[in-house]
Amino acid sequence: MEHPSWAHINLPPIDYQSISYYAQPSDKAKYESLDEVEPEILETFNKLGIPLEEQKILAGVAVDAVIDSVSVHTQFRDKLEKMGILFCSFSEAARDYPDLVKKYLGSVVPYTDNYYAALNSAVFSDGSFVYIPKNVRCPMELSTYFRINAINTGQFERTLIIAEDNSYVSYLEGCTAPMRDENQLHAAVVELIALDNAEIKYSTVQNWYPGNKEGKGGIYNFVTKRGLCKGNGSKILWTQVETGSAVTWKYPSTILKGNNSVSEFYSVAVTNNFQQADTGTKMIHIGKNTKSTIISKGISLGKSSNAYRGLVRIAKTAENARNFSQCDSLLIGSQCAAHTFPYIDVHNNTAIVEHEATTSKIADDQIFYCNQRGLKTEDAIALIVNGFAKEVLNKLPLEFAMEAHKLIAISMEGSVG
Amino acid sequence: MLTIKDLHVSIDGKEILKGVNLTVNPGEIHAIMGPNGSGKSTLSNVIAGRDVFEVTQGEISFLGKNILPLTPEDRACEGIFLAFQYPVEIPGVSMTNFMKAAIEAKHAYHGTTPPSAGEFLQMIKEKQQLVGMSQSLTGRAVNEGFSGGEKKKNDIFQMAMLDPKLAILDETDSGLDIDALKTVAEGVNTLKTNDKAFIVITHYQRLLDYIIPDFVHVLHDGKIVKSGDKSLALELEEKGYDWIK
Numbered sequence: 001m002e003h004p005s006w007a008h009i010n011l012p013p014i015d016y017q018s019i020s021y022y023a024q025p026s027d028k029a030k031y032e033s034l035d036e037v038e039p040e041i042l043e044t045f046n047k048l049g050i051p052l053e054e055q056k057i058l059a060g061v062a063v064d065a066v067i068d069s070v071s072v073h074t075q076f077r078d079k080l081e082k083m084g085i086l087f088c089s090f091s092e093a094a095r096d097y098p099d100l101v102k103k104y105l106g107s108v109v110p111y112t113d114n115y116y117a118a119l120n121s122a123v124f125s126d127g128s129f130v131y132i133p134k135n136v137r138c139p140m141e142l143s144t145y146f147r148i149n150a151i152n153t154g155q156f157e158r159t160l161i162i163a164e165d166n167s168y169v170s171y172l173e174g175c176t177a178p179m180r181d182e183n184q185l186h187a188a189v190v191e192l193i194a195l196d197n198a199e200i201k202y203s204t205v206q207n208w209y210p211g212n213k214e215g216k217g218g219i220y221n222f223v224t225k226r227g228l229c230k231g232n233g234s235k236i237l238w239t240q241v242e243t244g245s246a247v248t249w250k251y252p253s254t255i256l257k258g259n260n261s262v263s264e265f266y267s268v269a270v271t272n273n274f275q276q277a278d279t280g281t282k283m284i285h286i287g288k289n290t291k292s293t294i295i296s297k298g299i300s301l302g303k304s305s306n307a308y309r310g311l312v313r314i315a316k317t318a319e320n321a322r323n324f325s326q327c328d329s330l331l332i333g334s335q336c337a338a339h340t341f342p343y344i345d346v347h348n349n350t351a352i353v354e355h356e357a358t359t360s361k362i363a364d365d366q367i368f369y370c371n372q373r374g375l376k377t378e379d380a381i382a383l384i385v386n387g388f389a390k391e392v393l394n395k396l397p398l399e400f401a402m403e404a405h406k407l408i409a410i411s412m413e414g415s416v417g
Numbered sequence: 418m419l420t421i422k423d424l425h426v427s428i429d430g431k432e433i434l435k436g437v438n439l440t441v442n443p444g445e446i447h448a449i450m451g452p453n454g455s456g457k458s459t460l461s462n463v464i465a466g467r468d469v470f471e472v473t474q475g476e477i478s479f480l481g482k483n484i485l486p487l488t489p490e491d492r493a494c495e496g497i498f499l500a501f502q503y504p505v506e507i508p509g510v511s512m513t514n515f516m517k518a519a520i521e522a523k524h525a526y527h528g529t530t531p532p533s534a535g536e537f538l539q540m541i542k543e544k545q546q547l548v549g550m551s552q553s554l555t556g557r558a559v560n561e562g563f564s565g566g567e568k569k570k571n572d573i574f575q576m577a578m579l580d581p582k583l584a585i586l587d588e589t590d591s592g593l594d595i596d597a598l599k600t601v602a603e604g605v606n607t608l609k610t611n612d613k614a615f616i617v618i619t620h621y622q623r624l625l626d627y628i629i630p631d632f633v634h635v636l637h638d639g640k641i642v643k644s645g646d647k648s649l650a651l652e653l654e655e656k657g658y659d660w661i662k
Contacts, residue, residue, distance in 0.1 A: 365503075371489035373515070373518075373575065374522040374523045374579070376522070377490075383510055384510065387509030391509070
């Protein structure tokens with residue numbers, strides 16, 4: 001396979017031979033105490049209001065409190081198990097529930113799908129697995145955050161979520177805290193399967209290391225995420241807040257196969273300094289009366305580049321399909337860029353497809369208005385940007401939404417001047 | 418409270434204010450009138466610290482402090498409030514959040530403790546009633562989808578919340594119907610105390626039927642060419658500005 005070159009990103013060649021494809025999970029801490037961690041990272045932790053013990057875990061400091069986390073985790077897992085919900089690491093799933101894994105793994109994202117999906121399929125060693133049985137509504141937000149030991153599952157993670165008929169699950173991925181990681185390339189694959197009238201809500205907050213202010217270092221986040229609305233009346237919701245990584249290149253997508261199935265995609269992507277993002281979604285309408293909504297908010301600062309790329313395809317079979325897309329870009333400063341690449345491909349004339357796009361700058365008037373009410377320019381920008389992204393942030397689970405607000409404010413720092 | 422001495426201001430090299438002198442004491446209401454382009458809005462923006470204007474000469478002191486080196490936000494926190502001629506919209510930012518941020522900024526500046534969430538919401542409710550805003554503001558975004566009159570009333574509401582020492586109303590009456598005008602004026606009159614001062618900038622005399630000024634100044638071609646009491650406003654209404662020029 002050839003490395004794809006169509007994205008609006010500038011990427012040096014990756015030396016695939018120099019990547020370590022499997023590392024034995026190590027218990028050895030990177031640091032002995034928080035004092036050894038970079039002060040800038042600690043400052044961000046404090047601004048986000050992350051408790052001290054969690055800060056240690058995130059920064060890779062030796063922690064005694066893991067024992068507590070494990071017990072919390074066990075309690076939590078017991079409760080879910082009683083309802084028949086399976087939530088475990090991928091390796092455990094492969095061992096304990098091989099039939100489910102065999103049936104669904106690769107059914108939405110086959111290994112032939114794309115360059116990075118092939119790479120992931122060849123080398124992935126762990127990830128997360130969720131199974132919600134029929135008629136069960138998962139009572140809590142499932143989060144990888146609970147599985148502290150899974151934080152370091154590494155660069156080729158695999159996630160598989162199966163929601164049986166009439167079930168519901170909300171899954172949270174990522175963390176607002178900047179995560180330590182030595183791996184530069186992250187090529188994960190996420191597959192979601194929603195059966196009849198099932199609903200899956202998948203929220204991502206991504207804040208991997210973006211590289212320094214000169215654009216050195218930082219994570220490449222090349223993830224393939226796709227959901228299949230397999231059953232009639234099923235629903236898949238994607239929400240993503242992307243503020244980290246040097247390069248973000250991903251399109252959480254949905255195949256609307258079941259009749260009357262629904263999918264929504266809400267995205268906020270912030271790029272600062274030399275960050276690059278080429279992100280968006282694909283909505284593939286196959287079933288009748290299928291509906292999709294795309295709301296994308298791109299915010300560019302510094303010398304960054306932020307692209308929305310989306311495909312809405314209405315197949316011949318998709319009678320009365322409906323799509324609404326809205327892509328708004330906000331530019332801060334004069335050296336950043338925003339691009340929108342919407343692809344619309346309609347094969348059925350009963351479909352209604354709408355696309356709206358705006359590009360705006362924060363007006364000096366708005367900043368002065370805030371200044372006159374006592375707000376510093378930096379705080380004014382954070383407030384205005386949060387307002388701009390509100391439609392998307394409101395879709396996040398409550399406790400995450402608060403953190404996301406702060407995270408966006410932090411991403412704006414140093415943007416003024 | 419506010420002393421302006423020989424103030425010269427330019428924008429893009431063009432001189433707009435050409436030596437303005439003005440003294441405002443606590444408890445006073447000053448009206449500044451004048452034809453279009455005389456520099457009224459420039460004066461209010463310069464007091465508030467808008468940086469597109471360049472002060473080439475003169476001084477502005479507020480409560481004995483030279484405020485020219487201060488940022489707009491510091492001037493606001495010192496107690497200067499500007500009700501805008503054209504209040505801007507900030508989409509998606511709720512009035513509650515906006516006011517909370519503003520009040521917290523003011524408390525941070527003075528090193529005092531901001532009100533609790535409960536106290537704050539109570540304050541919003543009270544001030545809203547005080548300025549006669551019928552519709553609940555709390556869920557709405559800053560000026561988004563507001564009518565012209567609502568935007569102006571919203572500025573008066575913000576003034577009530579922030580409790581400034583000096584409030585400048587920059588053509589707050591323009592575009593208001595008579596009922597909205599009365600509401601705005603009543604808001605100002607309720608907020609008036611002996612230790613506060615107001616500068617009311619207007620084209621028309623009619624606002625001054627409701628907000629009675631202690632002094633009326635006529636600004637023409639960047640200078641205050643005539644000052645008097647409220648009867649001057651009536652005279653202007655009758656004769657226009659030509660006789661002063």
